[in-house]
Amino acid sequence: MQKKTVSQPTDTTNPDYYHRVVDCQWACPAHTDVPGYIRLIAQGEYSDAYQLNRHSNIFPGILGRVCDRPCEPACRRSRIEDKPVAICRLKRIAADLTDMNDVQLPEIAPANGKRIACVGAGCASLALANDLLPLGYEVVIFEALDRSGGLMRTNIPSFRLPPEVLDQEIGMIIGMGADIHFDHPVESMKTLLEEGYDAIFVGSGAPKGKNLELPGRYDSDRIHIGIDWLESVAFEHTESIGERVLIIGVGNTAMDCCRTSLRLGSTDVKVMARKPRAFFKASDWELEDAEEENVEIIVNHSPKAFVIEDGKLAGMIFELMEYQLDSAGRIESSTVTGETMIPCDDVVLAIGQDNAFPWIERDQGIEFDQWEVPVVDPVTHQGTRAGVFFGGDAAFGPKNIIWAVEHGHQAAISIHKYCHGEDITDRLPMGMNLNSAKMGIHEWSFSNSYDSGKRIPVPQVQLSERFKQLNIEVELGFSPELAAEEVERCLNCDLQTVFTENLCIECDACIDVCPVKCLTITEAGTEDDLRTRLSAPAENLEQGLLISGALPQTGRVMIKDEDLCVHCSLCAERCPTAAWDMQKFTLLKPCAGDESVSEPIRQSGA
Numbered sequence: 001m002q003k004k005t006v007s008q009p010t011d012t013t014n015p016d017y018y019h020r021v022v023d024c025q026w027a028c029p030a031h032t033d034v035p036g037y038i039r040l041i042a043q044g045e046y047s048d049a050y051q052l053n054r055h056s057n058i059f060p061g062i063l064g065r066v067c068d069r070p071c072e073p074a075c076r077r078s079r080i081e082d083k084p085v086a087i088c089r090l091k092r093i094a095a096d097l098t099d100m101n102d103v104q105l106p107e108i109a110p111a112n113g114k115r116i117a118c119v120g121a122g123c124a125s126l127a128l129a130n131d132l133l134p135l136g137y138e139v140v141i142f143e144a145l146d147r148s149g150g151l152m153r154t155n156i157p158s159f160r161l162p163p164e165v166l167d168q169e170i171g172m173i174i175g176m177g178a179d180i181h182f183d184h185p186v187e188s189m190k191t192l193l194e195e196g197y198d199a200i201f202v203g204s205g206a207p208k209g210k211n212l213e214l215p216g217r218y219d220s221d222r223i224h225i226g227i228d229w230l231e232s233v234a235f236e237h238t239e240s241i242g243e244r245v246l247i248i249g250v251g252n253t254a255m256d257c258c259r260t261s262l263r264l265g266s267t268d269v270k271v272m273a274r275k276p277r278a279f280f281k282a283s284d285w286e287l288e289d290a291e292e293e294n295v296e297i298i299v300n301h302s303p304k305a306f307v308i309e310d311g312k313l314a315g316m317i318f319e320l321m322e323y324q325l326d327s328a329g330r331i332e333s334s335t336v337t338g339e340t341m342i343p344c345d346d347v348v349l350a351i352g353q354d355n356a357f358p359w360i361e362r363d364q365g366i367e368f369d370q371w372e373v374p375v376v377d378p379v380t381h382q383g384t385r386a387g388v389f390f391g392g393d394a395a396f397g398p399k400n401i402i403w404a405v406e407h408g409h410q411a412a413i414s415i416h417k418y419c420h421g422e423d424i425t426d427r428l429p430m431g432m433n434l435n436s437a438k439m440g441i442h443e444w445s446f447s448n449s450y451d452s453g454k455r456i457p458v459p460q461v462q463l464s465e466r467f468k469q470l471n472i473e474v475e476l477g478f479s480p481e482l483a484a485e486e487v488e489r490c491l492n493c494d495l496q497t498v499f500t501e502n503l504c505i506e507c508d509a510c511i512d513v514c515p516v517k518c519l520t521i522t523e524a525g526t527e528d529d530l531r532t533r534l535s536a537p538a539e540n541l542e543q544g545l546l547i548s549g550a551l552p553q554t555g556r557v558m559i560k561d562e563d564l565c566v567h568c569s570l571c572a573e574r575c576p577t578a579a580w581d582m583q584k585f586t587l588l589k590p591c592a593g594d595e596s597v598s599e600p601i602r603q604s605g606a
Helices: 015-021 023-027 034-042 046-057 060-066 087-096 123-135 163-174 189-194 226-234 252-263 284-292 401-419 480-489 509-513 570-574
Strands: 115-119 138-142 179-181 199-202 223-225 244-248 268-272 296-298 301-309 312-325 331-343 346-349 388-390 431-436 438-440 495-499 519-522 545-547 557-561 580-588
Touching: 015 023, 015 431, 015 580, 023 034, 034 046, 034 087, 034 480, 046 060, 046 087, 046 401, 060 087, 060 163, 060 401, 087 480, 115 123, 123 138, 123 163, 123 199, 123 401, 189 199, 199 401, 223 226, 226 252, 226 346, 244 252, 244 312, 252 268, 252 284, 252 346, 284 296, 301 331, 312 346, 388 401, 495 557, 509 519, 509 570, 570 580
Parallel strands: 115 138, 115 199, 138 179, 199 388, 223 346, 244 268, 244 346, 268 296
Antiparallel strands: 301 312, 312 331, 431 580, 495 580, 519 557, 545 557
16 A cells, blocks of 8 residues: 655545545446435435436445345445445335336437447446447447347346336437347347448356266256246246255255246255355355245255156266365365265256357457457457457456446447547546535434434345245335434445644643544644554555644644544534535546547438
8 A cells, every 4th residue: 555644645635535535436347326316316306316316326226136236245334333324225115106207308419420349238248338429429239139138137037127117217228229139139140240331349148057067967957057947937938847856056046946946846956065155256145035934945065966767867876075265264175074965856957157158250250269258359349350348247357247237338438439439448447526515503414313223124025935936026115114213323434524724722622522533633744653553443445544744833734534434423513613514526437428529420311
């Protein structure tokens, strides 16, 4: 970490500094203004909250149900108590209580004569279309299936994500003028390139489920690839499964497979994990939901063989594993201590997904790495052939929906610049606005009192009712009353404590009143040195110190540990000279429409 002295105060003009303090927004790949939409929900302004959400993540109703929630583990609230703010489910209530007819979509510019082809109608392609259609581009989407949504539709069960929610939010984007072709798989990149598109975006996902090449694998038709099996269920080609089911793998797809099995008639579902629970890939809440439905998760069982008796699947043999961990909790070595056979009627393999590009000829200037994944620039999303871009799982392997959305946003910037003949690496930086939240001497435009309430559980359908039909949505979502309680747990991390050193008289009032001892006035020094001389230990090196310039009275410096601050505003209320102020930080994140162009694109037909 950079060392700072009195001559090097913290550069708060860099948007990254205050952005990093808003932990939830920093952790979100699309950098959604989480505290902003939570405050709008608190005010009952659900449509405005939805609109703010949609600006960055484009799918508030979808992501309010199935987002992988990178924002929540980062939430500052979990530093005070065990549970973060229910950010994701608050997103959902904004969608649930918004009249979609009132959602303001961007105006569509006249056609600019440029045609963009998208391979796949999943979240990355839809995000790209969302950004380019308003700029006058013709966006042509080719989808192999008979409906849009990609893995959102085929691999997320309807009891988690109802099809009508997908249709509604995807329909907004298609309704802006996307030209979508269903039942139209792209079988040749060479042919697509010859059709004269100005740019091509590949958002085809990671459609190939990983297999287990073990003895007996091809001796029964009761062994299924997880993502293919979920797709078959989604399209109603599969309507039942055996009573005893083994799910191999312990990621989020495995959780969807085990819960779906219960709804298709299974009474005994076991999830088989090769490693201890600390190494599971599934989110904690996905595991909790499965275990609530009486799914048994068995650890330290490594698959060895499928057992076939009289031509039928009878079970699987597993090696029993023991692991030796180092001091950091990493696996150092493993030992096989024995083996066991577990009976079953069906096995579902959910051990991961791979990209599959048999349709991209290897002589078209598109390079692939040793794993047969395209070589893609992580900033511009362009492959090794100019004009061909990748996003979502097709670009960097399986992640989640919100990552794919952000890939679409960034690829849209690149395509916009590419079509104008501009350098796609020359991109606008992040910006910010800071506006005082002061409304009176001790009055702010936000609720600054600390609420000690615990996280509000999301109401769910009773266990005895949820298995009667496949499409019964388990989570009911917050009511307005419950949401009103949960929003008060937000600490308003975007309300920044902004310090003006030349107004400070070093009266220590702010230090005295601070409830978490995050403020210190002391002699200047390096950051490493300062961290040892604060009112409370500054142990989290992931967040920096706010170090002021020299104070006018003594030349000392004001230090604030951003990690400890709970944005209570008491320092600003107590300060007699207004050296402290609470200011709303708004991140200005460039999108395709913000980029300048070297010259206008010729209008179609001109």
